Every structure is written in structure tokens, then in C-alpha cells.
Amino acid sequence: MILLCGIPSEPPLAMVRRSIEDADGDCVVLNQRDIADIDIDIRVAAGRVTGELIVRGQRYRLERFDGVYLRLMDDRFLPEIRCQAPDSPARAHSRRVHEALLAWIEIAPAKVVNRPAAMGSNGSKPYQAQLIRHNGFNIPETLITNDPALVREFLNRCGRIVYKSMSGVRSIVRVLDDQAAAQLDAIRWCPVQFQRYVEGMDVRVHTVGTEAFATSISSDAPDYRYAERETGRAATLNPSTCRTTSSPGALRSPPASAWPCRESTCAAHQAATTSASRSIPAQSSASTKPRPVSPFLQPSLTTSPAAKPREGTADGRAASTRWGFSAITYPGHV
Amino acid sequence: MWLVLCDDLDASARWVYDGLRQRSVPAEFVPASVLSRAVRWDHRIDSEGASVDVILPDGRCITSAAVHGTLNRMVGLCPAPDYIASPDSDYALQELLAMYVSLLQCLPAPVLNRPTSQGLSGRVRYTPDWLILAARAGFATASYAVSSKGDDGCRDDDRLQITIPAAAKRHNVVVAAGRVFGDPLSARATAAACRLAMLAEVDLLGLRLATACDGGAWFEAADLYPDLRTGGRGLLDHLVGLTPQEPPT
Numbered sequence: 001m002i003l004l005c006g007i008p009s010e011p012p013l014a015m016v017r018r019s020i021e022d023a024d025g026d027c028v029v030l031n032q033r034d035i036a037d038i039d040i041d042i043r044v045a046a047g048r049v050t051g052e053l054i055v056r057g058q059r060y061r062l063e064r065f066d067g068v069y070l071r072l073m074d075d076r077f078l079p080e081i082r083c084q085a086p087d088s089p090a091r092a093h094s095r096r097v098h099e100a101l102l103a104w105i106e107i108a109p110a111k112v113v114n115r116p117a118a119m120g121s122n123g124s125k126p127y128q129a130q131l132i133r134h135n136g137f138n139i140p141e142t143l144i145t146n147d148p149a150l151v152r153e154f155l156n157r158c159g160r161i162v163y164k165s166m167s168g169v170r171s172i173v174r175v176l177d178d179q180a181a182a183q184l185d186a187i188r189w190c191p192v193q194f195q196r197y198v199e200g201m202d203v204r205v206h207t208v209g210t211e212a213f214a215t216s217i218s219s220d221a222p223d224y225r226y227a228e229r230e231t232g233r234a235a236t237l238n239p240s241t242c243r244t245t246s247s248p249g250a251l252r253s254p255p256a257s258a259w260p261c262r263e264s265t266c267a268a269h270q271a272a273t274t275s276a277s278r279s280i281p282a283q284s285s286a287s288t289k290p291r292p293v294s295p296f297l298q299p300s301l302t303t304s305p306a307a308k309p310r311e312g313t314a315d316g317r318a319a320s321t322r323w324g325f326s327a328i329t330y331p332g333h334v
Numbered sequence: 335m336w337l338v339l340c341d342d343l344d345a346s347a348r349w350v351y352d353g354l355r356q357r358s359v360p361a362e363f364v365p366a367s368v369l370s371r372a373v374r375w376d377h378r379i380d381s382e383g384a385s386v387d388v389i390l391p392d393g394r395c396i397t398s399a400a401v402h403g404t405l406n407r408m409v410g411l412c413p414a415p416d417y418i419a420s421p422d423s424d425y426a427l428q429e430l431l432a433m434y435v436s437l438l439q440c441l442p443a444p445v446l447n448r449p450t451s452q453g454l455s456g457r458v459r460y461t462p463d464w465l466i467l468a469a470r471a472g473f474a475t476a477s478y479a480v481s482s483k484g485d486d487g488c489r490d491d492d493r494l495q496i497t498i499p500a501a502a503k504r505h506n507v508v509v510a511a512g513r514v515f516g517d518p519l520s521a522r523a524t525a526a527a528c529r530l531a532m533l534a535e536v537d538l539l540g541l542r543l544a545t546a547c548d549g550g551a552w553f554e555a556a557d558l559y560p561d562l563r564t565g566g567r568g569l570l571d572h573l574v575g576l577t578p579q580e581p582p583t
Contacts, residue, residue, distance in 0.1 A: 047469025049466065103460035103480070107460075120451030124436050147376065169428050190430065
């Protein structure tokens with residue numbers, strides 16, 4: 001049985017659920033919006049974890065879940081929770097459920113896509129870049145600094161650079177143009193990440209187990225997710241144009257090193273082994289509006305099921321690859 | 335040079351720094367409040383590698399190329415009050431944290447402990463996670479239960495359903511880069527302690543253990559920020575031995 005965690009109407013979760021149901025698989029949906037009617041008990045003894053999940057009165061043994069697809073949003077921003085007082089019982093209950101759920105997910109013997117620890121590197125893009133480099137990809141030259149002089153020197157050397165958030169807080173990738181360069185003194189307050197702009201076409205790659213699914217992206221904007229807003233023309237996504245079956249090592253083979261890789265949504269070295277399912281294009285969240293305070297400080301997008309607090313993908317119209325898990329089905333079910 | 339990064343009130347880290355200096359090992363002590371007020375950050379990453387150069391408010395320059403060993407006991411950020419008061423502080427603090435993880439990652443080995451995205455000084459784990467790893471490492475473990483049904487007011491430690499024999503002898507040890515320091519342990523418990531640190535992917539780990547009358551080794555708790563003084567001089571000598579000898583300063 002497969003446990004799906006998140007908001008059922010969110011497109012990736014809905015697609016996974018549909019795929020499982022089409023394949024006559026069993027699944028249980030833990031709808032975060034029903035958090036008040038969810039409970040979880042965990043017991044660990046002699047190196048084994050057992051317990052029970054209660055969803056709207058239905059009881060499920062945790063040991064019966066052999067697969068988990070995780071797409072949780074930050075529970076603080078759930079519509080049912082965000083308006084609650086900090087010390088409200090509903091908020092406390094939500095926290096306890098999520099804490100217990102996450103504790104179980106980290107140690108559950110089930111196939112989990114993906115465990116929070118494996119997704120954690122999204123929280124620091126430069127840290128992730130070091131992991132990506134370690135796995136054999138080129139990465140764009142990156143400078144993180146609070147010194148405008150170093151940025152100008154970097155700009156002179158690279159010719160064209162972009163700036164973007166370092167953390168998991170989603171930001172719009174922008175080219176450092178003359179207007180932004182004139183405001184570089186603002187970075188003295190907080191270091192900012194700058195990267196060499198890499199020419200070429202974006203390729204987003206999802207790996208599922210030992211298979212890679214590539215999607216080429218044509219866009220005039222530095223950040224294809226916001227292409228329509230920035231340029232008036234939406235990005236064109238061409239999925240599955242070069243689907244390949246390969247061992248995970250193929251991503252680290254010498255030819256791969258010719259491809260600059262700017263980020264991944266799951267660290268490659270921690271990739272879960274699962275059977276292949278389907279490629280899922282990036283989910284755009286362009287309907288939400290960031291509120292830049294300065295050109296270099298871009299607050300988090302409004303969190304909603306369509307714009308969860310997880311990092312998206314592109315940061316420039318450049319030759320790059322990214323890999324990660326957006327959807328998964330399980331051996332024996334598809 | 336050894337770099338000692340820690341919270342401002344970390345007496346253990348200070349003890350290590352003093353111990354290194356007494357052994358004529360070049361070392362820099364950088365508490366979190368000093369690091370967070372750095373006047374210049376220069377952190378670079380490219381396909382060839384990564385580096386960091388930081389100029390601290392007291393004028394010291396820490397450059398990763400000069401670092402040959404790091405004791406990393408950073409717990410979190412220590413930003414100035416005006417930073418926290420800013421309307422952009424949530425975003426800025428996330429950015430700073432992301433930068434810290436990256437720059438700690440780029441420091442040359444040995445780094446005790448390397449950062450992870452789940453903790454600046456190694457991955458912070460839930461109690462059930464530690465119990466599973468401890469059992470896998472070869473320790474006997476107490477059972478543990480937690481429920482989301484109502485707040486029982488328990489601290490996490492209290493949720494451990496203690497089955498450790500009351501007469502068991504307690505031990506505090508520190509695992510540092512493959513060796514165990516502190517209270518004497520049996521060979522089996524020593525091997526299990528090293529195995530647990532390896533499974534937890536950390537080079538520095540404090541453990542609270544118990545030995546039952548039948549000699550069985552029980553796991554009680556793990557700590558990424560142990561009191562290093564438990565390890566005594568042996569621990570300091572071991573740290574010094576991890577790095578190439580440098581000219582004394």
C-alpha cells in the first residue's frame with residue numbers, strides 16, 4: 001500500500017494518485033488540509049518501527065505502507081492553521097502530527113520518495129552545487145559576497161552574471177543589469193549569490209531510479225518559470241525528448257561533465273532507487289507574486305498548494321541539467 | 335591552522351582551542367557572534383573547487399586555504415539585533431544559513447563535524463532515528479513511543495520507556511574520527527560506538543551508554559555537541575594527529 005502525503009488537488013500529487021489508481025494500486029491519501037482529523041502513533045523497539053496512522057477515523061498500520069510519496073507543504077501555512085493563534089490547540093496538534101510523521105518517514109522501511117534528508121540540500125544552493133560538482137558535473141562559476149567591488153570584478157570577468165537566492169526560498173533569477181549594478185551597495189547588509197550566465201538551452205532532467213527523463217526548455221527569460229510575466233511569452237517545455245535508461249553512474253560519466261548543472265531538487269548521491277514512471281514537467285507557480293524589497297532581497301512567495309516552499313528549477317536560459325524527483329510510481333503497481 | 339567555530343558560550347570548544355595552543359598548534363577561535371558580524375565575505379564555487387575568505391570585525395582574515403582542520407560546533411546563526419528587526423530578516427536569515435552550510439562544506443578535511451542541510455554541525459536526528467541506528471550499530475536500546483494524540487507534556491527523553499537495568503553502569507564517551515575517548519568501555523561497546531558514528535555520518539559524536547550486569551551495552555542518548563572535556567588529553571592529542579604538522583606560532 002502506498003501513502004500519499006500532501007494536498008490531493010496539487011497537480012503532481014493528483015497525477016501520482018491517478019497513476020496508482022489506474023494501475024489498480026492501493027493508496028491512502030494523507031490530506032494535510034484534514035490535519036485536525038489525522039493522528040499518528042509511533043513505537044520503536046529493538047530496532048524496529050511500528051505504529052498506526054488514523055485518517056478521518058480510518059486506522060492503518062504503518063508497517064503496511066511499502067511506499068510513501070511525500071509532497072508536504074509547510075504546515076504553518078496551511079489555510080486551516082495559518083490563522084490560528086501561536087498557542088492554539090489546532091496548531092499544536094498539527095505540529096505534533098507533522099513531527100511524528102516526519103520522524104517516521106526518516107526511518108520507515110518503506111520506499112520513500114523522497115525522505116526529507118535527501119531533499120534537504122535544496123535549502124542551500126551553493127552547498128548543493130558542491131555536491132553536484134562532486135558527482136561529476138560542471139557548475140557555473142559562483143560568487144557569494146557582500147562586497148560590491150568583488151561583484152563588479154566578477155561581472156567584468158564573466159561578462160554577464162545572474163543573481164539568485166541561496167536558500168530554499170524561491171526567488172526570480174535575474175540578470176545583473178545596469179540598474180541592479182547601480183544598487184550593489186545594498187548587498188553590504190546581506191551576502192548575495194551571483195553566477196556566471198551560461199549560454200544555451202535549459203534541460204531539466206528527472207531521474208527515477210536508474211532512468212532519466214529530460215525536458216528541454218525554450219525561453220527568452222533568464223528564469224523560465226516567470227517567462228510570460230517577464231517577456232510576454234511563456235516558456236516552451238518539450239518533455240521526454242531524450243529519455244534514457246541508464247545506470248545512476250551514467251550521470252557521472254565523463255560526457256556529463258560537459259553539462260553545467262546549476263541545481264538539483266534531490267542530491268544525486270542520495271537518489272532513491274525506484275522503478276520508472278513518467279516525466280513530470282516543472283510546475284509553474286507564476287500565479288503568485290514575489291514582493292522584492294531590493295533587487296537582491298526577494299522574499300518568499302506566498303505559500304499555497306500550487307507554490308509550495310520548495311525550490312523550483314531554472315535560473316537562466318543556459319545549457320544545464322537538473323535532476324530530481326517530481327513523481328514516482330512503484331514496482332509492482334505500474 | 336585549526337579553526338574552532340562554535341557558539342559564544344561553548345566551553346568545550348574553548349577548551350579545545352586552549353589545548354591546541356598549548357600544543358603549539360596554530361588555531362583561530364571564532365564564536366558565532368563574531369562570524370555573523372564579518373565585514374567581508376568572499377565565497378567562491380566553480381568546477382575546480384570551492385573556497386572562502388572572511389574578514390572578521392576584529393581584522394582577522396580566515397581563508398580556507400590556510401585551514402588544516404576545523405572543530406565545527408556551530409549551532410545556528412547569531413545575528414545582530416538590528417538584523418532580526420528588519421522586515422527582510424526572515425529571508426536574510428535563510429540566506430545566511432544557506433551560506434554557512436556551504437562555506438562549512440568547503441573547508442578542507444578534517445572537519446568535525448561537516449555540515450549537512452539538517453544541521454550546521456552534522457545531521458540533527460529525531461530520537462527514533464537514533465534508536466534505529468544504535469540498534470543497527472549493535473547496542474541494546476530502550477523502546478520509545480510517541481503519539482500526536484494530545485500533548486502529554488513529556489520531554490522527548492521522557493518518552494523513552496526505560497528498560498535499561500537500573501543497576502547498569504553509566505558511561506559518557508566521545509567518538510572522534512574513529513576513536514573513542516572518555517569512560518572505559520568494553521571492546522564490543524567501543525566498536526559499536528564507532529559504528530554508530532559511522533552510520534550517523536559524523537566524525538564527532540557524544541554518547542551516553544550503560545553497561546548491564548551481563549555486560550550488554552545499552553544506548554541511552556547521542557549528542558552532536560558533547561562535552562569534549564570528557565575526552566581529556568587523549569582527545570586533544572588525537573585531534574592534533576589528524577592534521578599535518580605546521581610550524582608553531
